[in-house]
Amino acid sequence: MAGHSKWANIKHRKAAMDAKRGQLFSRLTRELIVAAREGGPDPEINLRLRLAIERARAANMPKENIERAIRRGAGLEKGAEQFEELLYEGYGPHGVAILVRVLTDNRNRTVAELRRIFSRHGGSLAESGAVMWNFEKKGYIAIRPDGQDPERIFEMAIEAGAEDVEISEDLVEIYTAPEDLQAVRQALMAAGLTIDNAEVTMRPKTRVALDDHATMAVMSLVDALEELDDVQQVYSNLEISDELIRKYEAQAA
Missing domain, CATH: 3.30.70.980 (YebC, transcriptional regulation domain)
Incomplete structure (x- = not known):
């Protein structure tokens, strides 16, 4: 089995994410704020914050931006947004199970945007517990x-x-x-x-393999979900081959 993980699902989009650096920095800032709020501002004892800092550095996020986000999350600066961390469940085309992790300051907006994207791509939001198992x-x-x-x-x-x-x-x-x-x-x-x-x-306990056309449809849904500002990560139980990832890369180039 190859190419099915979250990393494999996103590695072909690195160039596109670089082109949207402003959105990427916003996503990283939210992660830093919440990590510092939940576990404190010291990355030596807060693993989540340490990993968030490393991802921010890998994206060439300026040091002052990283430090400011940590201070905001730790309550050391005024005006820190109160982000909620939520996990939404849904179905993609052909019944593929999807989880969407969000950090949002407006739950109603987020739900409306998720419902719109799922519907546009042939999927739907699901009740709590529908795919989490x-x-x-x-x-x-x-x-x-x-x-x-x-x-x-x-x-x-x-x-x-x-x-x-x-x-x-x-x-x-x-x-x-x-x-x-x-x-x-x-x-x-x-x-x-x-x-x-x-x-x-x-990590999905069981995965589903679809034909190329159906797999591409699900990957398009994941792409669209990840473009939403509130979305941090998207997980699915879709099996994706290395060959199909290369094909997807070629089409996206």
């Missing part, structure tokens, strides 16, 4: 081998405490218990590996 919270680490033996990375990850490792053409994806994410991440970094992405994710 098919997902479990996991720590997630993505590593591009860059000449290193993926099987060796597999062994190192398992030795460090990972629960599962999946290898595709150009990516090694590592899953951990959420509480073990930091320990596994640190062990791999200490071994000299470069971490491309580390976060807590929602």
Whole structure:
């Protein structure tokens, strides 16, 4: 199985996200604010904040913007928005299960926008619990081998405490218990590996494979959802091959 993860779903859109840097910075700012609000402003003891800072730096977000967002979240500056963190459930075309994580300051606006996007792309919002049963919270680490033996990375990850490792053409994806994410991440970094992405994710327990046309339709829905300002992440149980990701990249170029 290859190319089905959230990382694989978004890696083909990096160039597009760079072109929307203002929107990306807004999304990262919200994540920093909420992380600092929930766990405090010290990234040494707040893993969520540490990972948010690393993503902001990877996106070339200015240092002063990062620090300002952390201060706002920690209540050290006036005017910090009161964002709610919510998880919406829905169905894409052909019954694909979808979870949408949002940070919003206006729940009614967010629901209306989500309902519009789902409907336009042949899907629908669902009641609470409708698809959540098919997902479990996991720590997630993505590593591009860059000449290193993926099987060796597999062994190192398992030795460090990972629960599962999946290898595709150009990516090694590592899953951990959420509480073990930091320990596994640190062990791999200490071994000299470069971490491309580390976060807590929602991993589907079972996945669905569709034909190319249907898969593209679901990917278009995910694209549209991720363009909404309130949306932080979209998870699905869609299986996507590396070949189809390359095809999608070509069409988006």
